Amino acid sequence: MRKIDVFDTTLRDGEQTPGVNLNSIEKLEIAKQLERLGVDIMEAGFPASSKGDFEAVKKIAQTVKGCSVTGLARANEKDIDWAWEALKDSAEPRIHVFLATSPIHMTYKLKKTPDQVVETAVNAVKYAKQRFPQVQWSAEDACRSDRKFLVEIVTKVIDAGATVINLPDTVGYRSPEEIGHLFRYMMENVPNIDKVKLSTHCHDDLGMAVSNSLAAIENGALQIEGTINGIGERAGNASIEEVAVALKIRNDHYKAETGLKLDEIKRTSNLVSKLSGMAVPANKAVVGANAFAHESGIHQDGVLKEKTTYEIITPELIGVYSNRLVLGKLSGRHAFKQKVQELGFDLSDTKLNEAFQSFKDLADKKKEVTDEDLFVMLTDKQTESAEAEKYELKSIQVQYGTENIPTATIVATSPDGSRIQEAATGSGSVEAIYNTLERMVDGDLQLQDYRLSSVGRGRDALAEVFVKVTYEGVESSGRGTAQDVLEASARAYLNAVNRVYINGFQKKFKRTANV
Ligand SMILES: CC(=O)SCCNC(=O)CCNC(=O)[C@H](O)C(C)(C)COP(=O)(O)OP(=O)(O)OC[C@H]1O[C@@H](n2cnc3c(N)ncnc32)[C@H](O)[C@@H]1OP(=O)(O)O
Numbered sequence: 001m002r003k004i005d006v007f008d009t010t011l012r013d014g015e016q017t018p019g020v021n022l023n024s025i026e027k028l029e030i031a032k033q034l035e036r037l038g039v040d041i042m043e044a045g046f047p048a049s050s051k052g053d054f055e056a057v058k059k060i061a062q063t064v065k066g067c068s069v070t071g072l073a074r075a076n077e078k079d080i081d082w083a084w085e086a087l088k089d090s091a092e093p094r095i096h097v098f099l100a101t102s103p104i105h106m107t108y109k110l111k112k113t114p115d116q117v118v119e120t121a122v123n124a125v126k127y128a129k130q131r132f133p134q135v136q137w138s139a140e141d142a143c144r145s146d147r148k149f150l151v152e153i154v155t156k157v158i159d160a161g162a163t164v165i166n167l168p169d170t171v172g173y174r175s176p177e178e179i180g181h182l183f184r185y186m187m188e189n190v191p192n193i194d195k196v197k198l199s200t201h202c203h204d205d206l207g208m209a210v211s212n213s214l215a216a217i218e219n220g221a222l223q224i225e226g227t228i229n230g231i232g233e234r235a236g237n238a239s240i241e242e243v244a245v246a247l248k249i250r251n252d253h254y255k256a257e258t259g260l261k262l263d264e265i266k267r268t269s270n271l272v273s274k275l276s277g278m279a280v281p282a283n284k285a286v287v288g289a290n291a292f293a294h295e296s297g298i299h300q301d302g303v304l305k306e307k308t309t310y311e312i313i314t315p316e317l318i319g320v321y322s323n324r325l326v327l328g329k330l331s332g333r334h335a336f337k338q339k340v341q342e343l344g345f346d347l348s349d350t351k352l353n354e355a356f357q358s359f360k361d362l363a364d365k366k367k368e369v370t371d372e373d374l375f376v377m378l379t380d381k382q383t384e385s386a387e388a389e390k391y392e393l394k395s396i397q398v399q400y401g402t403e404n405i406p407t408a409t410i411v412a413t414s415p416d417g418s419r420i421q422e423a424a425t426g427s428g429s430v431e432a433i434y435n436t437l438e439r440m441v442d443g444d445l446q447l448q449d450y451r452l453s454s455v456g457r458g459r460d461a462l463a464e465v466f467v468k469v470t471y472e473g474v475e476s477s478g479r480g481t482a483q484d485v486l487e488a489s490a491r492a493y494l495n496a497v498n499r500v501y502i503n504g505f506q507k508k509f510k511r512t513a514n515v
């Protein structure tokens, strides 16, 4: 059985999803879960792209030791230097340098001749190799590049010291058959190909990213790149969980496997969905809510008689278990701690105590606290930053009636610790709340997007609100959960503002009175 390395780029290409904006605490939380999932390499970010991303990559490289951590760099010395500073403390420093090789990209974007592109790529790989033992080089837009040129540049880049060669389908253009041919062609025509691993990185513009990745594996790729839940630039990347489960279920056909702990898939998917704000469609393969649901009579009859009539994947394979321990208001600390561990959380004693108190408060309001409720609550607890200066909601009151103007009154504490109280009206309750918060918060705050969903089922389900805002020109997103939709809305708005603070903008927004 061939072992296929999994290169996860949820924290780099996944974060290029329009509207997704992860702070360093959230990136670290996802990184720790990717380590638990067993990825071989995680691309933690693009260190030269911003100070925030540099810090996040550095923190992940210092923390995660169970797999290789890498970062993206353009083919220039400055980007490679930044990547080294961020990654030098990782267990096995590895860089990912890229340069486009297709005529369209070389002519219009890079404005370089093919010879200049070869020279730039070779120099960059040689420069990177002076520090990094592992150097991956990607021929961006490889799948729309001239094959003979690709053979030439890949051969020279391998001679310069690259250890992995990635041939991305950057714009998701190719069919599985074409990708298969390209990989086979490179395997047969690059003279020094045995010195490197070939990698595949497919985008989903035409819905073929997973099939294309599998075709590349069938034709020589030993590394697959993708993201959890398939998030990423435009239509996204190949879903890692789909490729890994396809290799497992069809190992008779592919004769290849990954080293992933497949029963960590569902938890990883939930975490990425929650922190990125990108909901998983119910009908998504492997991790969608309906992936194991049987609706019609003939199917139900078949499954009752013999599961395999309609089920090729068992829920347990990806870590979906029936609720073994039901928690409610009469549950105690031991059961709670056990459940927290079962859900994969590792909380300090202080956070565990705080979480237990929040759980008890929730259990007083809800008949049964489900795994989904706990997952949301514990993720919030794990990713909240105690040190950061922030706005904190203390109380909220909303008056609504069909004959009245909706009015909200809110009490909060500001980042400098002072108590603030405001009231405002709006055309609806949520608008009244947001008008009030905009009065309370220093600086220009504007709502860009608002989404409401319920956590789990039932009339007492928790409300989850996801917002996108601009705060003093900075784009941010926020989440809030509560039993009540209006409270969740207020929490989400303040969370978006606090994330701007956590990311280091606090100095700019100090109240004038405190300057
Ligand atoms: C296929 C992919 O997913 S590639 C990764 C995409 N990810 C990102 O872009 C991350 C976020 N990006 C950023 O923060 C910024 O674009 C930065 C910091 C990287 C660069 O910002 P700026 O210096 O302002 O440049 P800008 O983004 O406007 O233009 C990109 C420049 O890099 C050049 N460039 C693009 N790719 C490469 C490369 N692989 N190697 C070297 N130069 C490159 C472009 O030709 C352009 O150069 P020019 O200014 O001489 O015309």
Ligand SMILES: CC(C)C(=O)C(=O)O
Pocket: 013, 072, 098, 138, 139, 140, 141, 166, 168, 169, 170, 171, 201, 203
């Ligand atoms: C940087 C490369 C690997 C990339 O993301 C792409 O080509 O899609």
